[in-house]
Amino acid sequence: MSRFATTMKEYFMAQMEPKHNVRQKALETFYLSQFLSTLEGKKWQEKNICCIDKNQEEPDFIFNTPSNEKCGLEIVSWVNQTKQCRATQILYDIARDICRTIKERNNINLSLIIDIYNPEEWERKTGEDYLKYAYNPGVKKLYANAKSIKKQFLDIIIATSHLTEYPRQQWISINGQHFKLSFCRSWAEYPEFFVNNMSFCWDDPMQAIQNMISEKNKKYDSYIKNCKICSLLIISPLYNTGNSLITPKMIAAHHFTSKFKDTYVLELHDSNSPHAHKLLVSYS
Numbered sequence: 027m028s029r030f031a032t033t034m035k036e037y038f039m040a041q042m043e044p045k046h047n048v049r050q051k052a053l054e055t056f057y058l059s060q061f062l063s064t065l066e067g068k069k070w071q072e073k074n075i076c077c078i079d080k081n082q083e084e085p086d087f088i089f090n091t092p093s094n095e096k097c098g099l100e101i102v103s104w105v106n107q108t109k110q111c112r113a114t115q116i117l118y119d120i121a122r123d124i125c126r127t128i129k130e131r132n133n134i135n136l137s138l139i140i141d142i143y144n145p146e147e148w149e150r151k152t153g154e155d156y157l158k159y160a161y162n163p164g165v166k167k168l169y170a171n172a173k174s175i176k177k178q179f180l181d182i183i184i185a186t187s188h189l190t191e192y193p194r195q196q197w198i199s200i201n202g203q204h205f206k207l208s209f210c211r212s213w214a215e216y217p218e219f220f221v222n223n224m225s226f227c228w229d230d231p232m233q234a235i236q237n238m239i240s241e242k243n244k245k246y247d248s249y250i251k252n253c254k255i256c257s258l259l260i261i262s263p264l265y266n267t268g269n270s271l272i273t274p275k276m277i278a279a280h281h282f283t284s285k286f287k288d289t290y291v292l293e294l295h296d297s298n299s300p301h302a303h304k305l306l307v308s309y310s
Contacts, residue, residue: 033060033294035216041122042129042217054086054101057261061292066302070257070288085249085256098253100245100286102238103261110164110225117142117168120176121219127180129217134189137212138219140179143204147224163224169201183209231272232280235260235291235305239284246285258286262293277303284308 036059040052061067074097075089085098105111121138128136142165146155168175182196186209193210212218242258249256262272272293282289284307291303 064302096253098256109166125217135212139208141206
């Protein structure tokens with residue numbers, strides 16, 4: 027199994043934890059392992075980690091350092107607060123819950139893809155319609171609540187007998203909104219799920235990154251009650267709840283305001299290796 031396949035297995039298996047707090051800690055542990063495999067993460071580890079002291083909530087991890095000081099690491103996941111990304115996140119949570127249910131109910135590792143029909147993509151008629159979609163793509167609103175959508179999706183999959191590795195596809199309309207489910211037994215050794223809902227890409231996400239740092243700055247004093255120093259790790263999302271372009275040149279040219287000793291952005295690419303950017307900061 028390649029490194030990327032192993033990484034994806036760890037990621038999706040963390041998502042299979044049924045309780046939110048356990049799932050959250052499993053994901054944080056996964057993100058920590060990915061960070062420590064990067065060049066910047068290894069440098070940070072050499073300076074700050076002797077051994078794990080304990081796992082907790084404020085901050086997410088505390089380590090004993092070689093100098094017998096306690097060092098904290100707070101982890102925050104980045105989701106762009108656009109209407110498209112919020113709709114995608116709801117569907118992503120639904121897909122995760124369905125995969126977990128099928129695993130518990132039938133002991134089947136399910137592969138599930140959710141597509142959502144966008145009239146603006148397929149029914150545009152004028153040049154103005156085309157430009158509107160090109161600059162603001164994606165479905166922004168779901169016409170039913172998450173509980174109702176999940177039940178109807180799950181009913182379709184449960185009613186499908188003899189699931190094989192050959193994908194089944196089925197359209198479903200919920201309150202006039204059309205979805206396509208593609209599902210089968212996973213070829214991998216774990217459940218996997220995806221949501222296809224396009225969103226616009228931010229070509230300058232620096233303010234979004236600063237906003238996340240600023241929110242965590244407000245909690246910094248509570249973090250250092252439990253450790254002497256604390257760093258911040260921002261997780262750029264694996265899939266389309268982020269849609270931001272980050273380049274080393276862009277990061278290097280920007281100064282952020284942070285209370286944390288070190289601040290990083292971790293990118294988990296669809297490739298063999300994650301990448302961590304260390305941010306230049308002015309300490310507030």
